[in-house]
Amino acid sequence: MIAKHLLKITLILIILSSCSSQSRVTKLQLPETDNIESKFYGSWSGMEENKQIDGASKHWIQHRFKSGKYILIYMVIYKGEIFKFSEEGKWWIKDGFFFELNSTSEKPDKYEFKVIDDYNIWFKGIDMQKSDLNGKYEFVDKKL
Numbered sequence: 001m002i003a004k005h006l007l008k009i010t011l012i013l014i015i016l017s018s019c020s021s022q023s024r025v026t027k028l029q030l031p032e033t034d035n036i037e038s039k040f041y042g043s044w045s046g047m048e049e050n051k052q053i054d055g056a057s058k059h060w061i062q063h064r065f066k067s068g069k070y071i072l073i074y075m076v077i078y079k080g081e082i083f084k085f086s087e088e089g090k091w092w093i094k095d096g097f098f099f100e101l102n103s104t105s106e107k108p109d110k111y112e113f114k115v116i117d118d119y120n121i122w123f124k125g126i127d128m129q130k131s132d133l134n135g136k137y138e139f140v141d142k143k144l
Helices: 002-029 036-040
Strands: 042-049 056-064 069-078 081-094 097-102 109-117 120-127 138-143
Antiparallel strands (some): 069 081, 081 097
16 A cells, blocks of 8 residues: 555656646747847837828837737828728838838838837838838838
């Protein structure tokens, strides 16, 4: 009877110690990282006025996934009319610049950026599909 209880206790201790070891191994294998891309994940909103079209305001909500995919829903208000659009594409950061390539384009837009804080990122287009916007198109995305 005592041997049976000792066997049960030994098995429980082995199971508990192996669980503890697996936790430590998992933590070592998957370290927490604080890379710059993680600051861009999630849902964001923004707006701009008179920057792409004189007299128009543009409002958007964008979700950037960890996979590098994004979806964007935006509306433009121009001369009292509302136009709604959506797009999807890929985003990434390379050499300190933010890139965004929508699914209908061949060339990505390139942005200078500054992470203001965990809830605000400033962007300035420096190599855009619409080249007349280069250096002029600025906005701030706000985390939702």
